[in-house]
Amino acid sequence: MxxxxxNTICVAVIVLLSACSNEKRVSAIDMGKARxxxxxMEDAYAAAEKAKDADKLxxxxxxxxxxxxxxxxxxxxxxNIRAGHMKRLADDTTGNANVYKVVxxxxxxxxxxxxxxxxxxxxxxxxxxxxxxxxxFQKKDDKWVCVRDMxxxxxxxxx
Numbered sequence: 642m643x644x645x646x647x648n649t650i651c652v653a654v655i656v657l658l659s660a661c662s663n664e665k666r667v668s669a670i671d672m673g674k675a676r677x678x679x680x681x682m683e684d685a686y687a688a689a690e691k692a693k694d695a696d697k698l699x700x701x702x703x704x705x706x707x708x709x710x711x712x713x714x715x716x717x718x719x720x721n722i723r724a725g726h727m728k729r730l731a732d733d734t735t736g737n738a739n740v741y742k743v744v745x746x747x748x749x750x751x752x753x754x755x756x757x758x759x760x761x762x763x764x765x766x767x768x769x770x771x772x773x774x775x776x777x778f779q780k781k782d783d784k785w786v787c788v789r790d791m792x793x794x795x796x797x798x799x800x
Contacts, residue, residue, distance in 0.1 A: 670748040683741035695726040702787050709791040736764040751780040
């Protein structure tokens with residue numbers, strides 16, 4: 642009888658302590674809604690590339706973001722990311738367009754990690770290049786922003 646009473650007291654104490662926890666509870670992320678929001682961000686990013694609008698491109702990023710692109714050094718901070726995009730957009734005379742697609746999302750607290758695929762298409766719609774990317778998002782002011790991203794090509798490196 643004494644053991645049963647001690648077990649009951651232990652369970653009650655654990656329940657009370659967990660209920661009194663000062664730890665901020667994080668609500669679960671609605672992954673269906675998050676997928677729609679992130680895909681919309683990817684679509685807006687692709688449209689900004691096509692329009693050669695660096696300001697709309699950097700709306701994707703947080704102020705302290707770092708982007709790791711193919712064939713270049715990391716760009717740190719929104720201003721450097723904007724400058725890098727402005728140069729690449731000015732140098733691009735191909736008329737090619739990119740398509741970005743959310744493949745998978747993982748979440749924890751107010752953070753998301755996106756695994757995505759990208760395809761570069763020429764003006765006739767033919768595939769020029771393709772690959773994958775990973776983007777790390779945080780929710781700031783009720784809006785997802787990219788804090789880190791990185792991409793790779795799936796095609797063999799030309800020698």
